Amino acid sequence: MKLTRRQILKGGLAAAGAAAAGRAGARERRQPPPEAVGMLYDATRCIGCRACVTKCREENKLPFERSADGLYDQPVDLSGSTKNVIRLASDGTRTSFLKAQCMHCVDPACTSVCMIGALRKNPVTGIVEYDENGCVGCRYCEVACAFNVPKFTWEKAVPRIVKCELCRHRADPGKSGPLAVANPACAEVCPRAAVVYGTRAGLLAEARRRIAEEPGRYESRIYGEEDGGGTQVLYLTARGFSFQQLGLPDLGRNAVPAVSESVQHGIYYGMAAPVVLFAAALVAVHRRGGTDDQE
Ligand code: SF4
């Protein structure tokens, strides 16, 4: 099996994390801002109509990704022109839809690796924002993100990163309180309330309410409440259809930067440095061999 550059880097990081374990002090677990906003996606309600995909494209002025016959807008995954996509998942017998976009992580790996702060977590809203004027195009964020969200516009003369920013450009001054900071177009058009916008605290309460009202319908936990250090986009899935079957990664409770920064701090202890350097060397060899993956 041919390894992709992303797999090599992530494998190297995991190995280095293991090597540094016990040496590096545990990093403090970060909390979302008190007024953090986000979205709740309920996979049991989604009918795959993709109204959210079309509206996202329109609101973000992104070009169509046409089907082979040229008639339909048919993105298959996140890309330099698609910030929001609906995927089809299967557990072998049943199917479910999954809405994919930036998760607005509580402790984002993308901001942790962005050396000049072009990606930044807003301290009030928790939205992970992108400043294309500061971006140098290193693409570290692409490699670091456990959800494979940031995408690079290779085809542009001046490439940039593309990812959901929770439609912060649609801030609604008519609203008051924390919800005035954004107005996600995807949530606005969803005919099934499968995707709803709110404060993270409010969305957690709404998710718990749905689970309590129909315990036979849902898995009893909320993805993103703790996963990967917590996210501001939260997920519900059907009972018996796991989040991993849905396509969400099993990250445990710890944020990715908590691991990588512990590695950095412990890197000159023990054998972590050689492991990281070996991973870097593998990447270099991989690139020289002309097998660098461009997603
Ligand atoms: S999902 Fe990826 S791009 Fe979005 S905030 Fe988390 S690490 Fe950053």
Ligand code: SF4
């Ligand atoms: S919040 Fe806006 S940018 Fe993000 S997925 Fe929804 S419509 Fe697209």
Ligand code: SF4
């Ligand atoms: S608009 Fe709502 S129901 Fe339609 S695909 Fe998007 S999330 Fe699912």
